Amino acid sequence: MDTPLDTLTEQFRRLPGIGVKTARKLAYYIVQQSPDRVDEFIAAIRNAKENMHFCSICFNLSSKDPCPICSDDGRDHSIICVVETPQDVQAIERSGDYHGLYHVLHGALSPLDGIGVDDLRIKELLQRLGNTDVKEVIIATDPDVEGEATALYLARLLKTAGIRVTRIARGLPMGGDIEYADEATLAGAVANRQEM
Template sequence: MNKDLEEVALQFRKLPGIGVKSARRLAYFMLERPQEEVDLFLDTIRHARSRVCYCSTCCNLATSDPCDICSDDRRDHSIICVVEQPQDVTAMEQSQEYHGLYHVLHGVLSPLDGIGPEQLKIKELLKRLEKNDVKEVIIATDPDTEGEATAYYLSRLIKPSGIKVTRIGRGIPAGGAVGYTDGITLAGAVENRKEI
């Protein structure tokens, strides 16, 4: 394989979820594109990267500080939804069901990977809770081992302040079948059941 092609593939491998084959496929694709398309692609990334910053309030990626969500007076400022990553904010917003504020941790506790509370935006969250009239914190970390550990850790830090701490519900996804659902998801579905 061409050395330049391998160098491009190596850069694509740095992206999350991209393995060796996908990286090579992307490298071939980009190097076969007309120069104008490649230039536009690179310029778009450069332009976006030069404008993006972190919101000093919620730690989300933004193009202004504070971000559009934090500065929106129509949102409920008494509720903060804590998420792992910026893309989780996008997912929550697409649901169109949540109208409060957010706080992005930029990861979860993972001692095996060397990620402790100091590597996350937990200190920033606690400062927000001291300053503002927050009544509820919704913890929306993933329902995996690290996400659950992070949720438990945060709830232990926040509850003594008298702020209500809740966890997003878990269960069988829409269109899912009980017979094909894993045990952990089923346990969450039973635990979070509602009266009908």
């Protein structure tokens, strides 16, 4: 019979990147905290779940709609950086060198996993480009097989629309995730993007 600690461990194990040992460590940590501290933790989870939503323009996670990036008149609205996840937006923002807008696809093309064009926010990107004066789209998908396939698909699609399409420069390891790259690598990759 599972104990409450086993049940809590299993819940932590369901989180991405958390193995059995880390899940057990987190479960032990939580049960050793004061009730007030646990209540704060639960309230923070509930607050984030209830108040974070996808921006109706770029599909980044935000507590406001449109998000602060889309509504910032100080940003360059003629450039859109296309990324796979909201975590990628945060990683590029940490570099401090990009001042345009974003579009979050929420994944990458992966036929083996059943993820096709209709499963991503590509249609919304095309609609967005049709309603704005965007001059350049930077494709910043992960440098893995799925990310490269997505980048090539988007490049072909967008070039017919007469928009300049660039790809962030190499410097990120093949098979790596943008969200785990350091700021200097990301800053160089964005600054040295290449025409596709």
